[in-house]
Amino acid sequence: MEKLKSRLLVVEDEAPQRKIIADILIKEGFTVQEAPDGEAALTALETSPPDLILCDWRMPRMTGGELLTEVRKREFPCAFIIMTAYGSISHAVEAIRLGADDYLTKPFERDALLIAVRRVLRTRQLEHENLRLKEEIADRDQLGELVGRAESMQRLYRTLKKIAATDATVLINGESGTGKELVARTLHLESGRAKGPFVAVNCAAIPETLMESELFGYEKGAFTGANQRRVGKFEEAQGGTLFLDEIPSMPLPLQAALLRVLQERRFTRLGGRGEVECDVRIVAASNRDLGKLVSEGAFREDLFYRLNVVPVQIPALRDRREDVPLLAQEFLKRFSAKYGISIEPLPPNVLRCLMEYSWPGNVRELSNVIERLVLLADEGSVTLADLPPEIARPTATPGCPFRLPAMGIQWESMEEGLLKQALELAGGNRTNAAKLLGMSYKTFMYRLEKFSL
Ligand SMILES: Nc1ncnc2c1ncn2[C@@H]1O[C@H](COP(=O)(O)OP(=O)(O)OP(=O)(O)O)[C@@H](O)[C@H]1O
Ligand SMILES: [Mg+2]
CATH class of the missing domain: 3.40.50.300 (P-loop containing nucleotide triphosphate hydrolases)
Known part of the structure; x- marks a missing residue:
């Protein structure tokens, strides 16, 4: 499949060798360009960048390594196979270090050439696909x-x-x-x-x-x-x-x-x-x-x-509460910069209140709240007390299943209500009702009397 579309550039100063390699590749269906030296290769690269460069190491004026360096420096997105003479393995190692995808030691067989070319092209293709997929799927902030x-x-x-x-x-x-x-x-x-x-x-x-x-x-x-x-x-x-x-x-x-x-x-x-x-x-x-x-x-x-x-x-903010801290910090940054006021990151209890609020006005409301915080915060830091009352609600305290509403409560009527509920739940059995409230029988009776229940 890929060989029909892939374009190869063969860089080799010896014309007969270049021709042999090109012919093999053309027969396999590749589109092949030839260049006698590094300079000609660069010109070819500029006009129509190939998918893969096959390049001899030893060439006059510019070595294969120098061409490779240039190709990588200019970020041409092509694969590179270096061809080195038998016995010059140090060139091959050097080429790999410079960013070659593979090397071939001359003389090489037709099959060795084709296997290397196909393998490198395939790897490149997979890399490109991965990159594209990653860009498509990657979650972003x-x-x-x-x-x-x-x-x-x-x-x-x-x-x-x-x-x-x-x-x-x-x-x-x-x-x-x-x-x-x-x-x-x-x-x-x-x-x-x-x-x-x-x-x-x-x-x-x-x-x-x-x-x-x-x-x-x-x-x-x-x-x-x-x-x-x-x-x-x-x-x-x-x-x-x-x-x-x-x-x-x-x-x-x-x-x-x-x-x-x-x-x-x-x-x-x-x-x-x-x-x-x-x-x-x-x-x-x-x-x-x-x-x-x-x-x-x-x-x-x-x-x-x-x-x-x-x-x-577009989702409502209350349906993506996990984004509230991210948005809040972002707005904090923007408004701090706008007004030239530096503010410390929002403390966890403030963030928690922001996350639990229902945000009927969505992101605009959050942005407004943060702008106000930036303008009104004392000493560069924000506390619960700076939040509007409808948002500032103390978080549940350990051992207490209730949350005090922002407008507060009437303690006495809550106590009376809880006593009644306990009695009801226990079917009128005072011993059990006292247990439900974690009280001794005596304390429970004392409180019942207090409310004349
Ligand atoms: N996802 C977001 N990230 C950052 N800022 C946002 C985001 N959504 C909204 N905002 C900001 O919230 C404010 C309100 O946004 P925008 O005016 O686009 O909302 P709207 O849906 O058009 O509101 P309305 O229905 O009231 O016209 C703007 O300041 C905007 O920059
Ligand atoms: Mg609008």
């Missing part, structure tokens, strides 16, 4: 500015990597503050459109009456007040990505217009006659279930399907 190592984030990274290579329309779904805009931006930067513009439009923030001209632009005189031509967001985003945030807020008539652009890849400015070709990748985002809005008649079904070519779901 970050993709662009996106931080997170939870499994759900790994899936997200893989999806983004995959679809970045395409122009497919993407629909991003996620609760408020999960990073929809950041994901759209990352997708843009990972794509072939990275050098083009990234234009974000918040459909909820533009008045309905202005949205059409905002998106498609207008010609001079299109309406009163249109004193000159203005390009819209679609045109601004030419060659790049257009991010349509809060897409459910797009009014129905405009949904029809958007559908047309998605299908025909062209649009007309308001008051214009000609059509404008549109080379824009559309990424839309919603924090509501768009499919549900479709079934309620609030969103066009055909547009939904056009947008939902690749759905991307």
Whole structure:
């Protein structure tokens, strides 16, 4: 299989020998180039790098070892087999040290040559595959500015990597503050459109009456007040990505217009006659279930399907709590740098509280909390007391199964409640009820009396 595709370069100063080697390889189906010396080899390398170089050691001007050094220094991704004369094993050793994949001692048989060539090519191929697979599978802490190592984030990274290579329309779904805009931006930067513009439009923030001209632009005189031509967001985003945030807020008539652009890849400015070709990748985002809005008649079904070519779901922060410490430390670093305040890493009890909080506002809320901590922390370190009360909850203490809620409790009524529960659980048997509370019978009776139970 591989021999049909593999390209070999034979570097040998003695023409007859070079020819013999080349002929053997050509007969086996390899594509073979020849070079009489190191310099010619380098020129060949620059124009069309081979998969494997077979090179004699002893050559005028540049030795095989020198060529090898040059090849490795310039990081040409090709395999290298050195050919040394019988009895000069020290050259072979030297070549391996310099990064050769194998060596052949001359004179060699046809079979020895082919076995070495195939083995080296095969190893190279496997190495490349491994590297590629590793890059694909390796868990990462970050993709662009996106931080997170939870499994759900790994899936997200893989999806983004995959679809970045395409122009497919993407629909991003996620609760408020999960990073929809950041994901759209990352997708843009990972794509072939990275050098083009990234234009974000918040459909909820533009008045309905202005949205059409905002998106498609207008010609001079299109309406009163249109004193000159203005390009819209679609045109601004030419060659790049257009991010349509809060897409459910797009009014129905405009949904029809958007559908047309998605299908025909062209649009007309308001008051214009000609059509404008549109080379824009559309990424839309919603924090509501768009499919549900479709079934309620609030969103066009055909547009939904056009947008939902690749759905991307961003997990809520409470569903990837293991990422909270990582995000918290990252934000701590960012805000310390931003405000020039140095802060010690967050202590374990603070991190634990952060991890146990439910984060209704997701990553944005966490980012805000950390920013506040950086600004308010005393003496460069953060303690539980610096956390907002809804987050700061003391951790369960050993031997105590209860957690004191942030708003505190009424001790007396809790005591009374526990006594009643113990009695109920023990079916009215006071001895057993006392045992449930780890009290002597006497103490238990004393407390019952206290509450006149
Ligand atoms: N995975 C993440 N890693 C690092 N920062 C993040 C991550 N997700 C979100 N953020 C940060 O949190 C903030 C909110 O993100 P973003 O604006 O993208 O969220 P959103 O989903 O668009 O929110 P909304 O629905 O409120 O518009 C931003 O400051 C963003 O940089
Ligand atoms: Mg947003």
